Amino acid sequence: MRKLETEQDIIQLVMEDEWMMSVLHTAKSLNLPDWWVCAGFVRSKVWDYLHGYTEWSSLADVDLIYYDLSVQDEAVEKQYEQQLRNMMPAVPWSVKNEARMHLINDIPPYSSSVDAMSKFPEIVTALGLTLDEQNKVVLSAPWGIEDLLHYAVRPTPHFAESPELMKRYEDRLVKKNWKSRWWKVEIIR
Template identity: 55%
Template sequence: MMEILESTKSLNLPDWWICAGFIRSKIWDVLHNFSERTTVPDIDVIYFDPINIDVLEEKKLEEKLKCLIPNIPWSVKNQARMHVKSNMPPYSSSVDAISKFPETATALGVKLDEKNNVILTAPCGISDVIHLEVKPTPYFTETKERAQIYKDRITKKNWKSTWNKIKVYHINSHY
């Protein structure tokens, strides 16, 4: 994980984070006493650069990361443009974007500071991820369309088949 963080830091991206499954899966693997880390489909690198929102820039950054660590499935996204793809109001920062991820257990980001200390952002807190609970972020409870996105992701991701101790909350559940 440190090699992935160090490689990403070397790009000097503005407001960068590695987020989502990179962190959540590691926490759940540890809490399930897995001896090996589960495979993550991709490593989500996000950053916030309103000056250059060209998707080709993201592909160039993915290629740079592939040169540093070739066997990693990199996914680089500029959050200054992702609101368009997601049909949402513009984000003000990468942390704002993370706060609007569908699940609280996924709304996490890590990066390295200038002294290579690991920094965590958790706009929805860490309680749910460490208590093995999957709940929608507040943003995904505001409209029927967003609630459906959450429901669809829960079905598609099927996390319980890998981490059987998690508890999935549905939109209509009372927390």
């Protein structure tokens, strides 16, 4: 097993995974603005690899986010999910327009999908992948990849600054129970 040390190492790992690349190409086919497949899709792949697992961890969902100020109707997101399910039925798609998600989260509006990612609960889920115009994989890691590569789970600064959000963070840790799958994970409170 080769070491993962850089963002390019993670990108290479993704490019070698036929299923992940199919997911990314399928997501790109919708032509959504500022789109990213994010969170557990990236984290789980890296942690599975670093733990030496040859079988992919089951994902509750595959999060596709995008940013479109012109249409902020949840019904449109559901239509995109259906289109994706028609193309890849085995994938548990979840599509969210981050231009409206600030309303759900009761915070000021996000400026982009990457801004929204930076406010996800954990640094290790604040990750996303997209394909550029030449179909090259692009990784966004607003808080870096150090926590991901060192199995550290800690809140993003956005969550850490709020007692209410920290309660949600703690509840997520219990629900996700990541240590049961990835024994090297260290929870940082």
